[in-house]
Amino acid sequence: MNTAGDQVGCRMRRRSVLATTGTFAGLGFAGCLGSTANSVRVLAAGSLARTFEDHVSPAFREETGIEVRGEYYGANAVMRMVEDRTKHPDVVVSADATLLRDRLYGEFTDWDVAFATNSIGIGYAEESTFGQRLEDGEPWYEPARETDEGDLAIGDPNLDPLGYRAVQAFDLAATEYGLDGFRENMMTVVYEEPDEPQLMVGVESGSRAGAIVYRNMAVDHGVPFLEFPDEYNFADPELADHYATAEFTTDEEGYTAEGRPIVYNATVTDDADEPDAGHRLIQFLVDRPDLLEEAGLTVGSNVPTPNGDVPEAVDV
Known part of the structure; x- marks a missing residue:
């Protein structure tokens, strides 16, 4: 808990804090950054559930003594929870920077x-008929459109970017290979998983043939992963204009997402209870690319990158 003196400076909005406390480098603290917070609340994209729980959170706790209290949902759902104030996180982490x-x-x-990137493809059950056909080298879209209803899962495109990226990948693949009606066909076959962290559970157990997931999710669960080609894996920044030819509009908010390269980003909210701990966590993400890559993410030359009015407390 902050002291009375901390509350005067640290609970002020960010610009006032920066005017009175100075900066810190790396994981060091100065001024009000010496607060004694022992936890930080994080609301993050569901695809990062294991990345945080198994990799980031334990290492951050060991380094700083601060516990990460994480909740994980589709990034669309995360934004909605912040907007309607049903959740009050210190840090928000998205699988879609835009x-x-x-x-x-x-x-x-x-x-x-922005601190990491990723790619999408299919995580699959190796012993399933679908998985065996992939292992035999068949183009993924042939067994995909012949799967039984519900055997192949995607995220709910109205709740998370992984879901709408799957739909956009169907569009781009249809164009790439001349597959008339492929998106419509696939949307009648796939199961739309509303709880993104659960996407790989059925594949891991063998009760589902496969799921369209991020690479790190397959790595997390130790299942085979067939990465889509660059033309629709959303991993190549040089293909941004090509990705943008596919889009998806969500049902409730009417938010239209163009296809775009996968970039994870994080921020500390203006009304965070523990902004200093939040800044420290984001600095930790920036400073530990090895930890993120161990978890299956990619940290290439285009990240980390700052956007907007980044506080001096975060050194990028």
Whole structure:
């Protein structure tokens, strides 16, 4: 808990804090950054559940003594929870950098740091008929459109970017291979999983043939992963214009997401209870690319990158 003196400085909004406390380098603290917070609340994309729980959180706790209290949902759902104030996180982490900026900038934050990238493909059950056909080298879209209803899962495209990226991948693959009606066909076959962290559970147990997931999710669960080609794996920044030819509009908010390279970003909300601990966590993500890559994410030359009015307390 902050002392009375801390509350005067640290609970002020960010610009006032920066005017009175100075900066810190790396994981060091200065001024009000010496607060004694022992936890930080994180609301993050569901695809990062194991990344945080198994990799980031234990290492951050060991380094700083601060516990990460994480909750994980589809990133669309995360933004909605922040917007309607059903959740009050210190740190928000998105699997779609543009989504966070579109939805939270102005009212909840005015900055973020992009810290990792990813790709999508199919995590599959090796012993399933679907998996065996992939192992035999068949183009994935042939067994995919012949699977029984519900055997192949995607995220709910109305709740998370992984879901709408799967739909966009269907569109781009249809164009790439001349597959008339492929998106429509696939949307009648796939199961839309509303709880993103659960996408791989059925595949891991063998009760589901496969799921369209991020690479790190397959790594987390130790299942085979067939990465989509660059033309629709959303991993190549040089293909941004190509990805943007596919889009998806969500049902409830009517938010239209163009296809775009996968970039994870994080911010500390303006009304965070523990902004200093939040800044420290984001600095930790920036400083530990090895930890993120161990978890199956990619930290290439285009990250980390700051966007907006990044506080001096985060050194990128």
